[in-house]
Amino acid sequence: MSLKTSLKFSLIYTIVIILQALSIPLASLPQDVFHLKIASKIRTDERSLLSVSTDFGNLTTSIPDAVLYPSSPHDISRLIRFSYTSSNPFSIAPRGNGHSLNGQAFAPDGVVIDMKSLGYGHSNRINVSIVNRYADVGGEQLWIDVLHETLKYGLTPRSWTDYLHLTVGGTLSVGGISGQTSRYGPLISNVHELDVITGKGEMLTCSKDQNSDLFLAVLGGMGQFGIITRARIILSPAPQKVHWIRLVYTDVVTFTQDLERLISKENSEGSPLRLFNYVEGSFLGDRGLLGSWRSPEFFTDRDYDRMSQLVTEDGLGGVYYIEGAVYYTDKTAVQVNQKLELLLGALSYVPDFAFIHNVSYVEFLDRVHDGELKLRELGEWEVPHPWLNLFVPKSRILDFDTGIIKAFLSNTSAAGIIIIYPMNRNKWDDRMSTMIPDEEIFYTFEVLYSASKENLQALIDENEKILKFCNLAGIKYKQYLPHYATTKGWMKHFGKKWNNFLAMKAKYDPRLILSPGSRIFSSY
DSSP, X not given: OOHHHHHHHHHXXXXXXXXXXXXXXXXXXXXXXXXXXTGGGEEOSHHHHHHTSOXXXXXXXXXXXXXXOOSSHHHHHHHHHHHHHSSSOOOEEEESSSOOSSSTXXXXXXXXXXXXXXXXXXXXXXXXXXXXXXXXXETTOBHHHHHHHHXXXXXXXXXXXXXXXSBHHHHHTTXXXXXXXXXXXXXXXXXXEEEEXXXXXXXXEEESSSSHHHHHHHTTSTTSSEEEEEEEEEEEEOOSEEEEEEEEESOHHHHHHHXXXXXXXXXXXXXXXXXXXXXXXXXXXXXXXXXXTTSXXXXXXXXXXXXXXXXHHHTOSEEEEEEEEEEEOTTTHHXXXXXXXXXXHHSOOOTTOEEEEEEEHHHHHTHHHHHXXXXXXXXXXXXXXXXXXXXXXXXXXXXHIIIIITTTGGGOOOEEEEEEEEEEGGGSOTTSSOOOOSSSEEEEEEEEXXXXXXXXXXXXXXXXXXXXXXXXXXXXXXXXXXXXXXXXXXXXXXXXXXXXXXXXXXXXXXXXXXXXXXOSSOOO
């Protein structure tokens, strides 16, 4: 590292510390912004402001000074360029479908950009190349719409997020994981190219071959270096149907061994163990055997009764289950069914506790939305969501199970689900901003609870206990969808990547304008 670069890092860090120590925010919105050509698209009415003042987490609120409803990426560029060149720059944050958890899309005393406005009245924001097998997709587009459009051409993205009603740009800004990650990598590993608007207002196209530092920084970069307005997504031939499978286990050792066998890099192409296109796992505590909002109708009442009886008879705190999906078409059905029979015979789940549903490809991928609709009917969707998402090294997963899952999560009666499944490090590009553990196999651990006023604080405290246990036990976890209140916390999170993170911030958003809600470079 050159002396000049080192001094730049020191200067940025000094600014960060001063901002946090004195709690000095960026300036409030200057009135000159209403003289811009985009002034008619900037709203300050109460309804507009309140519509972006909270998020899916429902844990905090922040009201901006204004909301921009852009009709093109140029509108976004003009706004950012104005702030960047102003003597009093103001904060700017893109907001997709509002599914962040801790105010990451907030812009205190600044402007929130309603990204979905980019798609209004435009029918060309998803363009599929059949020959080259990719889709050029607007950053504001929902994954469910990408799915439906690409299926028209017999194609589909390879990797997904569990919930498809998220924007492309927002998901790529954090990573994008699901059961397909072990096979195809996270969503950020399935992108050829991006169009990005930087914190200077520059409109740049980037890829691994062009402006590669920006491309790698933006993917998983939490909106700190630029706003994604287009992504070129890798596609593959689409299946028609899915064998959707859940296999129940009563002990964590067998459960994790089978999970790791299913994602092993050693599995040959034709091996039955390689059959699953999607692999996840979950824990159902004894008091939580009430169903899952993610797929409320998979298990029947009788299924839950049988699992509860299994727990009672064996004196368990709950059961684990592997969730798998096998894609197929009418032409491949016979061969797939033969391999599936071999696969089930090779796994060590509890006998007679294999559950299989046959559904369409779309039904499987959009399974979480069914649960959302039911919760909306009950008025239980727009509630606090004190979620915790961790990546845990494989070597400590049994300690994690003993110290966290069995110690207190098995006794919770909160509505929600606990997800736990492994991924392979080689499916990730470590040059990107998302942080993962150093081990070749690591687990994602997700506590996805819906809270009430009565149990919200208890669930927040429970999350703190989980983090405290990990720290005391020396478990070198990484947060997915990270949330830290101080720069020190962020420095520890990014570790050896921190200096590069600072360098990219200095290059592409030197006035600290973009996405202050993560509180990496400011506090409010």
